[in-house]
Amino acid sequence: MYLKIKKSRWFVILIILLLLSLTTTITKKQFSIIKHDSMQKLMTLDLGFSDLRNLLDTGEDKNYAVIEKIASLIYSLPKIVDYKFFSKTSHNFDRINININFSDYLLIKKDRERAIKDMLLSSPTKVKAKIQYKDKEYKVKLR
Numbered sequence: 001m002y003l004k005i006k007k008s009r010w011f012v013i014l015i016i017l018l019l020l021s022l023t024t025t026i027t028k029k030q031f032s033i034i035k036h037d038s039m040q041k042l043m044t045l046d047l048g049f050s051d052l053r054n055l056l057d058t059g060e061d062k063n064y065a066v067i068e069k070i071a072s073l074i075y076s077l078p079k080i081v082d083y084k085f086f087s088k089t090s091h092n093f094d095r096i097n098i099n100i101n102f103s104d105y106l107l108i109k110k111d112r113e114r115a116i117k118d119m120l121l122s123s124p125t126k127v128k129a130k131i132q133y134k135d136k137e138y139k140v141k142l143r
Helices: 002-025 028-043 066-086 102-118
Strands: 096-099 127-133 136-142
Touching: 028 102, 102 127
Parallel strands: none
Antiparallel strands: 096 127, 127 136
């Protein structure tokens, strides 16, 4: 019995040390980038909404507190699960191809990194691209 308690203490201490070492090696900027990358990866899963702000949007120009965002996400979870796993017809999307030069992609990526750092996208770069949809090609400008 004494050995089990001693082993569990070492395990807890090891986890705490691991967490402390992780928090000291990740800067605020890196954490922000990881957070935004994770959110974008989550949004690519086609959860039935295109942005977390859409869960809260009432048409007002209002900044929502984190607790309001979390509460709205929890409230919307049953709808998201229903859409993702039980809805048969909602997943039939037409394919859209976006063709963009790699150098133009790098410009957009630089804008994204600046927007994450500044917490605001200001004066975004517009680049030329082509969108293919149902055997038709459209010339567009993206940002």
